[in-house]
Structure formats: structure tokens, C-alpha cells
Amino acid sequence: MIPEVARVAGTRRETADTWTLELEPPPGQDAWVYRPGQFNMLYAFGIGEVPISISGSAREGATLLHTVRAVGTVSSALARLKRGDSVGVRGPFGSAWPIEETAGSDVLIAAGGLGFAPVRPALAALVARRERYGKLILLYGARHPEEILYRREIEALRRRLDVDIEVTVDHATGAWHGNVGVVTSLIRRAAFDAEHTVAMLCGPEVMMRFTLAALRDAGVARERMYLSMERNMKCALGHCGHCQFGADFVCKDGPVLRYDRIRERLAVREV
Amino acid sequence: MAGQERWLLERSDLQQLLDALRAAGYQTVGPVARDGAIVYDALERVEELPAGWTDRQDGGSYRLERRDDQALFGYAVGPHSWKRFLHPPRLKLWRAERTGAGFRVEPAGDEAPRYAFFGVRACELHAIAIQDRVLLGDRFPDPVYRARRDAAFIVALNCSVAGRTCFCASMNTGPRAASGFDLALTEILDLRNHFFVVEIGTERGAQVLAGVARRAASAAELAAADEVVARTAASMGRELQADGLPGLLLRNLEHPRWDEVAARCLSCGNCTMVCPTCFCTSVEDLTDLSGDSAERVRRWDSCFTMEFSHLHGGSVRASAKSRYRQWMTHKLATWVEQFGSSGCVGCGRCITWCPVGIDLTEEALAIRQSDGVKKGKDHGRA
């Protein structure tokens, strides 16, 4: 599968090391088609390719958003792209958040750090059809107030009054008046009916593990919790073997996986 | 005619089969002796086959030895498998060129070779079928594999020799070649005769055979061919108890045996290179010196490397133990859930070519015999 070439319509700096790229569809394509939770393989010319979650779309699919953290050679190259530059795109790949299946339930989204990006399209999809869901709760943990992503969107959501949003950071300086503490500390404060709640979790694996435990303690059933897993990816086609997590290929059976199906594997080291 | 039809081909006429294949436009590839091993390479003349040679294999050991006859196929399998032709070790995927505004990407335009595989064993037929499932059976069929696979003509060979590391009988993958071939040969060699019974598997096979001198096989000759296969089936060197194996391994992920194997395993990855079903690859992105041209190349990879599971600055599977466990549980357990069959065909290559002779049949048995054992004691020792 060869990459298509897409133009960068714009970029936005989110934090010190994170940028969001806005991509135009490749020539011949009117709009991007994808499902929340999926990812694309983005190729920086001559450097390499990495999997980046689709963090949303602007103007009804006319442009696609990818939030990239500059941690390695390829991601740094992608993060440095400017309007008018070209990027290779293969995708979309992977499984999606259960947006349709959870109609009628309360939905609790727990996001940590950069994990907010893959779950943001789910939040947008839920809000777009708000009437189909009960409570909508977002719990978001970041390292530090300056590393909070999509601040404007969070504030806009707050103004809606029908989405419960709690944000916390691991530590802060005096200027921050919000919550400080681990993201699980927000669970107690969020009023939700565990029996009718579906949880969607995305963030570092450690954070997802301790959040799963806290939600379990609060009474949410394991088959009503979904995670977005991450593993090394090269082909995204299910052929190179790198992304295997037990029997699942994260690129095609995931990244969104239901907790009860992977619970035992998650507890074994180095699987 | 396709079907169970079997014919008799004299040893002296075998060259005609090779010639017929070449006349039909195939590149014939088969076993040749090179560098002390029997490998798969271009094969045009019957004289190039390792006549009169056999292989003595065991855990961590492979030697060629002279036979006391001139059998053309008197050996088991060597370090090569047919995957090197269908799923090549190195493949250019695409090229990219900078343009004024950005860049464009072009497919590599690989012209698929038309191979005729000469001497494919039953275990290898199964391995090919398994790779078909992996590479063609899901959402993104591999076009390079598809093209080479569709073009490939298969002349199977029913084994007359079972190696010390062979266990196809346990895996129900041999030694009889049952399906998946165009033609299948069984070599019969005794004091008076040297001939081949040829079974036709497909219309394509029948057409090629039509250009080769052959006659109807007698009942006795057919019986002799069946006898060869039966003898081979009875002389397997190893055995793998496969029932309930996936569940057994997956409920013993913390079994102390994994630590024990880890102490021996060098993580060299030989097993993955010689295994006919291992399919893992990686990609390299290369540019030329000007930086205006780039290309992406796919190459074989192994789950035994540290980089294989690289994530967030480290490896998910950093320890040798976790990497050995990954390979074995994938091959014998999770593969079943992924692709509907075991990933192992019982060819024994991994046992032979492991420098320290690690034997997955022995490892599986050790875990089976101590199913559920946990490392150390909980709560400390008194």
C-alpha cells in the first residue's frame, strides 16, 4: 500500500513539544473518511513513517487533524511541517470507539496526557448526537497546566452545560486554581451510574491500568470499558507482526480493545 | 486429467519434467548442495540435485552425509524454505521523488517471477497455505505475494526420509502431500528400480506432464509409493502433543520454564529465519545523497530483536525470556486465534538450526507436565 500525498493546510502549536497538523485531502478526494479511534501512518519524506491517531476533523471532514508530539526523528520532522508542506498518508487503520453501540448509556471518557488526542473525535461524535446518550463525562489528567491539550475546546465544551468536565494535573505552580492530583481522584467527584456507564480510556498504559482499577472499584463492568492500546507499528496492515499484543494486532484488531478481552494479558509483564 | 491420477516416470526421464517446466516459462528452483547444506536455488539439470546425499540433523546440528545409493531426494529439509521466493527477504515497496510543491510516490513496479518449485515437502505445502492465510486472507492482501503465488508451479515431493527433528505426523501436515500441488512425486529406489510415481493435482499440472514421457503405474508400483510414505510417517524423529496446546501455553505465561529457556536462548533469531511460516518484516526508509529521492524497502525481521517491540524509548519485550515466549506462544498458541490453524508445520528447522538446540516440542512437553506451576513460592519461604 503506497502513501497518498496530502498538503498541510495549517499547523497549531498545542504545547512546548506538541503540534496539531491540519491536512487537506489528497487530490481527487473531497473529504476524509474515518471513524473515531482510528489512525493514519504519516510519512515525512525521506525520514520515515509513524502511526498518529486522528484527533479530529475540521469543516466537516474537509480537513483532518493529527496531534503530533515531537519525541523521535520522524515525529519531530512531522511536528516541524508548515502550511503548504506535503506529508504521506496511509490509512485510516484500526478499530473505532463504540460510538454507535453505546447509544442509551452514560459515557465516561478518561484521558491522560497525549491520550486525549485519540479520544477527542469520540467526544466530538458523542456531542454531535448528544440526545442519544445519558451523562457525558470527561476526566482528563495532564502532567502540568501547560501541557493541557485543546484548552479552547475544553472551555467551549464546559459552556455547553451538558457535558461534565473535570481536569487535573500531576503538579502545578501557584497560578493554577484547578485540581492537582492523580486522574483517578476525579472519579469520586464525577457523579455517574456505574451500571449504565460505558468508559473509554486513552493514555499511557500505566495510567489506563490504574484508571481501570478505580472504575472497577466504582462498579463499572469490565465489558463496558474500552482502551486504546499502543504498540510498535511498521506496516499497519497486519503483516509485519510488530504490533502484536497477545493474539491481537493493535493495527487491525485495535487500537480500541475491550477490557474484558485483554484483561489477563494486561497484567502479564512484557507481553 | 486432474484428481487422484497417478503415473509412472522413469528416473531417466525426470529431466524432461524440468525441461517441460522451463519450456512453459517457469524458472525452476529446487534443492542443491552448497556450503555444506541442501538449499533451494536455481535448478535446471537433474545432475544438480544432491544425488546420493542425506542430511543428519538433530538439535543444533546439521551435517551432510553420503548415502549408499543414488537417491535424488534422500534427505529432509534444509535451512531454506520456499518463503524466500514468495515473501522475499528484501523488497522495494515504493519510490518517492521531490517535486516543486511537495513530493510524489510511485510503486516499485515489481515484475513477479514465475517460479516452478521442484521438490516441495508436505510440511512446506502446509507452510505455504499458512502464509497464504496470513498474507492474503485479511483486509489488505499483499500484492507481491499474490502475484508470485499465483504464478508459482508446485512439484511436491513425498518424503522418503524423516529427519531426527521432523514431526509433521504430530501436526497432521505430512509426510504425505495431500493437496496444494500441481504435481507430486514419490521417489522409489531399490536394487532393481529407480522411478517416480507422479500424482496429478491440477489441470495445470496435467498439461505440463503431458509433455513428459510416462506410463500408467501398476498396482504394485503404487503400493511401493504408499509404502515409502508409510515408512517415513513411522520414523519421525520428534513428536509434539498438540491437543489443547494454545490453552496450555496461554495459561502458563508465568511458568518458570520460560526463565529456564531464556538462560539458553541467544536471541539470535535463527529459528525465525529458517521457519517456513514466520512472516515478520520491517521497513527501511532510504534517501539518496541529494535528498531528492527516497524509497521504502521491506525486509525480513525477527521478533527476537530488541527493536522489534520498541515503544516510548524502550522495548516492551526487553528480556530474552519475553522474546522467546512471544515466539513460541505466537507459533503454537495465538496463531490459532489469529489464523485458524497452528503456525507450526513440524518441519523441525528451528530445532536443527538453533545454535543451542532448543526444541519447542520439549519445551511444550515440559510445560504440559507441570501445568500451572508458579515461579518460587508466594509469601516468601519459611
Add this chain to the structure above:
Amino acid sequence: MEGLERIIREHQFFKDLDPKFVALVVGCAKNVRFEAGEYLFREGGEADQFYLIRHGRVALEMVSPGGGAVTFQTLGEGELVGLSWFVPPYRWAYDARALELTRAVSLDAVCLRGKLEQDHELGYEVMQRFVPVLIERLQGTRLQMLDVYGAAKK
């Protein structure tokens, strides 16, 4: 007094406490409030009170020269502020500052420690409520320490 007794009885921390013990606790309690920015206690101070928040939010902070104040925990309604009153040397290890108008029940630690000594059954009831808070704080702190959202080191 009656109002305070009801408040204590209904507060999360003292949930299901036997009425005879509630009466003992009430004897050490009073209602207090803090304006935004006021300190509940300072690092190094004597831990002779602790607080159960009824309404509002409190930040736990430590100050380092040149670094300003770093907040490592915020606490809200229903939560306990102040742990060091329970163990010698009864000294505060950090600052606690109200982030907004905060109403709390203040418990006199000297008074309560005395009563816990006299009545070990009361002592056990209080421990049973106090230790889970400690464990939850400790676990949360450890997870914060792991710095899971930090960028991967190469």
C-alpha cells in the same frame, strides 16, 4: 452544638460513627471558614488542628527558592486536610491554602488525641477512617511520581 453534631454525623469522614462517639468528637470540633488565599496551616507549624472540608477547595503546596509554590494536591468537599496531627512530632510538612471560600469543621488535635488515648474503641473507629485516606493519598502520590505523561526518554 446541635448543628455541629449534625454536621459531624453527616460528614463523609464520620459516616456511620456510633452516636456516643459523635458526642465525644463534637466536644473537640468547631466550624471555621477561610477566605480564598488564606492558609489553613503552614509548613513547620504545630499540627494541633485538622480540617474536614464541607465546602470549597484547598491546595497543598511546598515552596522552593526560585521555584515558587508547587501544588501537589488539591482537596475538596468531604475530604480530610492534615495528616501529621496523628503522629509525633505533630508538625505540618507543607502548606495548605484555600483556593476559594472554604468552610470546614476544625478538629482540635490535642483534644481529640486525648480522647483517643482515653477511649481506645473511639481510637479504633477513627483509625479505621483515617488509614484508608492515608493509603489513597499515598497511592495517588506514587502514581503522580511516576510522571506517566512525560515524554519518553530516548
